[in-house]
Amino acid sequence: MSADRFDLALWSAAHLRAVEEALCAWVHADAPAGLGAAMRYAVLDGGKRLRPLLVAAASEAVGGNAQAALRAACATELIHAYSLVHDDMPCMDNDILRRGKPTVHVAFGEAQALLAGDALQALAFELLTPDDVSVPASIQAKLCRLLAVAAGQRGMAGGQAIDLASVGQQLTQDQLRHMHCLKTGALLQGSVMMGAACGAANPQTLAALNDFGAALGLAFQVVDDILDVTSDAVTLGKTAGKDAANDKPTYVSLMGLEGAQTHAKDLLVDALSALDRSGLQTTATQALRALAYMVVSRNN
Amino acid sequence: MSADRFDLALWSAAHLRAVEEALCAWVHADAPAGLGAAMRYAVLDGGKRLRPLLVAAASEAVGGNAQAALRAACATELIHAYSLVHDDMPCMDNDILRRGKPTVHVAFGEAQALLAGDALQALAFELLTPDDVSVPASIQAKLCRLLAVAAGQRGMAGGQAIDLASVGQQLTQDQLRHMHCLKTGALLQGSVMMGAACGAANPQTLAALNDFGAALGLAFQVVDDILDVTSDAVTLGKTAGKDAANDKPTYVSLMGLEGAQTHAKDLLVDALSALDRSGLQTTATQALRALAYMVVSRNN
Numbered sequence: 001m002s003a004d005r006f007d008l009a010l011w012s013a014a015h016l017r018a019v020e021e022a023l024c025a026w027v028h029a030d031a032p033a034g035l036g037a038a039m040r041y042a043v044l045d046g047g048k049r050l051r052p053l054l055v056a057a058a059s060e061a062v063g064g065n066a067q068a069a070l071r072a073a074c075a076t077e078l079i080h081a082y083s084l085v086h087d088d089m090p091c092m093d094n095d096i097l098r099r100g101k102p103t104v105h106v107a108f109g110e111a112q113a114l115l116a117g118d119a120l121q122a123l124a125f126e127l128l129t130p131d132d133v134s135v136p137a138s139i140q141a142k143l144c145r146l147l148a149v150a151a152g153q154r155g156m157a158g159g160q161a162i163d164l165a166s167v168g169q170q171l172t173q174d175q176l177r178h179m180h181c182l183k184t185g186a187l188l189q190g191s192v193m194m195g196a197a198c199g200a201a202n203p204q205t206l207a208a209l210n211d212f213g214a215a216l217g218l219a220f221q222v223v224d225d226i227l228d229v230t231s232d233a234v235t236l237g238k239t240a241g242k243d244a245a246n247d248k249p250t251y252v253s254l255m256g257l258e259g260a261q262t263h264a265k266d267l268l269v270d271a272l273s274a275l276d277r278s279g280l281q282t283t284a285t286q287a288l289r290a291l292a293y294m295v296v297s298r299n300n
Numbered sequence: 301m302s303a304d305r306f307d308l309a310l311w312s313a314a315h316l317r318a319v320e321e322a323l324c325a326w327v328h329a330d331a332p333a334g335l336g337a338a339m340r341y342a343v344l345d346g347g348k349r350l351r352p353l354l355v356a357a358a359s360e361a362v363g364g365n366a367q368a369a370l371r372a373a374c375a376t377e378l379i380h381a382y383s384l385v386h387d388d389m390p391c392m393d394n395d396i397l398r399r400g401k402p403t404v405h406v407a408f409g410e411a412q413a414l415l416a417g418d419a420l421q422a423l424a425f426e427l428l429t430p431d432d433v434s435v436p437a438s439i440q441a442k443l444c445r446l447l448a449v450a451a452g453q454r455g456m457a458g459g460q461a462i463d464l465a466s467v468g469q470q471l472t473q474d475q476l477r478h479m480h481c482l483k484t485g486a487l488l489q490g491s492v493m494m495g496a497a498c499g500a501a502n503p504q505t506l507a508a509l510n511d512f513g514a515a516l517g518l519a520f521q522v523v524d525d526i527l528d529v530t531s532d533a534v535t536l537g538k539t540a541g542k543d544a545a546n547d548k549p550t551y552v553s554l555m556g557l558e559g560a561q562t563h564a565k566d567l568l569v570d571a572l573s574a575l576d577r578s579g580l581q582t583t584a585t586q587a588l589r590a591l592a593y594m595v596v597s598r599n600n
Contacts, residue, residue, distance in 0.1 A: 031453035032482070035461035039453065086418060089391075091410035110391035111464050114414070115457050118386060118421065122452030125425050129445035141440035145429035152422030153331035153339065157415050161335035164411050182332070 008290035012053055015073075019052045020044075022074050026127055031119065038108040038116035039123070043081045045099050050220075050295070051076035051191040057287035058195025058209060061280050068135040068198040072143050075124040076191045079151050082120035083187075085113050087160065121151070142197040150190025159183025163248070171249040177218065184224070185217025192216070192288075208278035212271050212288065219267035220295050225250035226260050231299065268296045308590035315356045315373075316349055322374050326427055331419065338408040338416035339423070343381045345399050350520075350595070351376035351491040357587035358495025358509060361580050368435040368498040372443050375424040376491045379451045382420035383487075385413050387460065421451070442497040450490025459483025463548070471549040477518065484524070485517025492516070492588075508578035512571050512588065519567035520595050525550035526560050531599065568596045 027043050029036040052073035059069035088095040088103040089110060096106050105113035128135075128143045149155055159182030166179060192213035196206055229252050251260040271292045275285045327343050329336040352373035359369035388395040388403040389410060396406050405413035428435075428443045449455055459482030466479060492513035496506055529552050551560040571592045575585045 028453070031461070032458045033461040033465035035453055035458055082418075086414055089414065091389075091414060112461065114386055114389065114391060115461050115464070118382075118417070118451075119453040119457035119461075121418065121421050122448050122455075122457060124448075125444050126448035126452055129441050129448065131445060137438040137441040140444070141429050141437040144425050144440070144444045145431060148422050148424075148426035148429065151418075152426055153328070153335055153419040155422075157419035157422060158332045158335055161331070161333040161412065161415050161419075164415070165333035 006286040006290050008287070008294060011287055011290070015053060015056045016049055018070060019049055019056075019073050019077070022070055023077065026074060027078070027120075027123065034108065034112060035115055035119060038104055038112045039120055041107060042085045042104050042116055042120065043078060045101065047077070047081070047099060048298075048300075049077060050291070051080055051187060053291055054188060054191040054213075054216075054288075055195040055198075057291055058192045059198040060195075061209075061278075061284045061288055062196050062199030062201040062205065064195060064198025065135060065139060066198075068139045068143065069195060071127045071130065071135065072147075072191075072194040072198060075127045075143070075147055076187060076194065078120045078124040078127070079147065079156070079187060082117040082124075083151075083156055083160075085117040085120070089113060092160075092164075124151075139198060143194050146190050146194050146197060150186045155182055155186030155190065156184075159186065166249055168247045169249065171254070173254055176249055176251065176254055180218060180221040181214065184221045185214060188217035188220055189213030202279070205278045205280060208274045208280075211274035212278070212292070215267045215271035215274060216292050216295055219264050219271065219292070222251045222260055222264045222267065223296060223298060225252050226257065226264065227299065228252070229257065264296050268292055306586040306590050308587070308594060311587055311590070312353055315353060318370060319349055319352045319356075319373050319377070320344075322370055323377065326374060327378070327420075327423065334408065334412060335415055335419060338404055338412045339420055341407060342385045342404050342416055342420065343378065345401065347377070347381070347399060348598075348600075349377060350591070351380055351487060353591055354488060354491040354513075354516075354588075355495040355498075357591055358492045359498040360495075361509075361578075361584045361588055362496050362499030362501040362505065364495060364498025365435060365439060366498075368439045368443065369495060371427045371430065371435065372447075372491075372494040372498060375427045375443070375447055376487060376494065378420045378424040378427070379447065379456070379487060382417040382424075383451075383456055383460075385417040385420070389413060392460075392464075424451075439498060443494050446490050446494050446497060450486045455482055455486030455490065456484075459486065466549055468547045469549060471554070473554055476549055476551065476554055480518060480521040481514065484521045485514060488517035488520055489513030502579070505578050505580060508574045508580075511574035512578070512592070515567045515571035515574060516592050516595055519564050519571065519592070522551045522560055522564045522567065523596060523598060525552050526557065526564065527599065528552070529557065564596050568592055 023043055027040050029040055031039060055069055055073040055076055084098060085104045087093050088098055089105050096103055104116060124147060125144055129140045159179055162179040163183055192209055196209045251263060255263060272289060275288060323343055327340050329340055331339060355369055355373040355376055384398060385404045387393050388398055389405050396403055404416060424447060425444055429440045459479055462479040463483055492509050496509045551563060555563060572589060575588060578585065
């Protein structure tokens with residue numbers, strides 16, 4: 001498989017540099033009354049940037065508009081960052097540690113955290129709609145649509161509502177899958193599809209990339225559940241063992257540790273098979289393949 | 301002035317019916333785990349719908365695409381509704397009464413209120429980007445850009461950050477104006493400009509409509525400050541006397557009641573003068589004119 005010969009670290013480094021520079025430039029410190037500082041604290045914190053990398057990889061696979069892909073990459077990260085800020089608040093998960101640092105509401109207060117999250121969501125859509133000719137309006141509109149659906153009630157926000165309602169509940173595997181497809185999967189899958197929207201892919205390719213994104217999105221959450229029990233806070237950069245402590249249903253509580261590990265590998269196979277039927281050349285999809293491996297083998 | 305012969309109530313009734321029907325259809329009850337119910341509670345509550353009416357009036361003034369205008373009208377209302385939900389939360393204004401009903405976090409809990417606000421913001425951008433030919437992509441992109449800027453750190457969210465930081469502070473009139481131009485003015489002005497973006501207005505017209513929106517937006521807030529001291533909770537549908545109780549700077553605390561009333565009238569004159577230099581026919585702008593009168597003479 002080509003992923004063996006593809007240097008993901010090298011490929012990622014170039015893309016991460018561009019994304020970090022763009023985020024640094026686009027998330028202004030000068031937003032009023034400390035809001036900019038809170039927004040930057042939430043975003044410029046050394047996250048894995050998986051979503052931006054998925055956008056970049058999918059855009060490259062279809063020969064997408066590079067400027068559109070960079071904006072889309074940053075927009076997905078802003079949505080991800082805002083969701084973490086709000087998710088950590090006392091009325092939600094009440095977490096004080098995120099990526100090894102105090103969470104935004106601990107550092108800036110709850111009201112500023114709420115506003116910073118809100119402003120980051122708006123900024124995501126602002127980044128997608130530059131008032132110049134760098135990104136065709138047809139791509140701008142598609143990117144906004146994909147991001148709005150991935151972030152909203154049929155995506156991330158809806159998944160979080162199910163998550164809230166599921167504490168202490170016994171979920172079936174189908175219910176757990178549904179929750180995670182929305183809560184975490186939708187934005188990961190949306191990132192892949194936003195990358196694809198930067199180019200001109202045919203329906204067969206789009207359908208395959210959509211399946212790839214769905215499998216990868218779910219695999220990410222299964223691995224998250226595994227790491228919550230096998231890892232420690234230092235490696236994870238956030239509170240470990242939290243799911244069990246909060247009596248949250250997880251793939252590990254449902255399938256056992258080994259069952260969850262097998263399930264993650266099955267989902268990796270699904271993701272790679274989807275790429276095989278995309279009609280794209282293997283060299284075009286090597287970054288996507290390598291990212292899928294990375295998602296399943298990561299340790300934080 | 302033509303506003304005397306224009307029947308705003310009749311004009312509004314037709315537009316409000318369309319907006320209410322569209323909001324009812326587009327804010328689905330079936331969002332998961334009670335999220336849809338919280339979203340609908342926040343939106344379908346008999347608000348004044350001033351922002352949708354401004355979109356409709358501005359779109360009519362420039363002969364805009366009616367389907368785009370209806371979507372834009374609903375999107376502005378979703379942003380407004382989400383901002384009220386978050387603004388009422390305990391970590392912000394901690395208000396329990398809104399339009400005569402328990403606020404969303406009182407009725408549904410804080411976590412659900414947070415998520416409902418987040419999902420409403422995403423839904424606003426989803427409404428602006430239908431996946432069909434009803435609204436040209438160029439208009440979709442412009443509408444998203446205008447709404448994102450109006451809602452974000454250079455608009456509403458930024459204004460709220462200043463507001464938070466201003467409690468107990470002595471502000472100059474310039475500082476107060478700046479705060480309100482962002483906090484309340486940006487979305488009202490944005491509504492006017494979104495309406496204008498549904499058609500093809502020349503730069504002179506756009507600049508005049510922008511000035512109209514700025515004056516109207518500020519007038520709205522000055523009147524809000526006046527009503528906070530002259531009205532009661534039943535008429536207002538929310539807690540009265542709140543600003544003074546929270547030691548918030550207002551136009552009344554800065555200029556006195558009479559001074560604020562004079563300022564509101566001056567802003568009305570500014571708004572109407574802007575329309576006079578728009579290059580639009582008087583009949584085309586009569587709804588905008590009547591809305592400006594209404595904003596300054598309203599009692600709730």
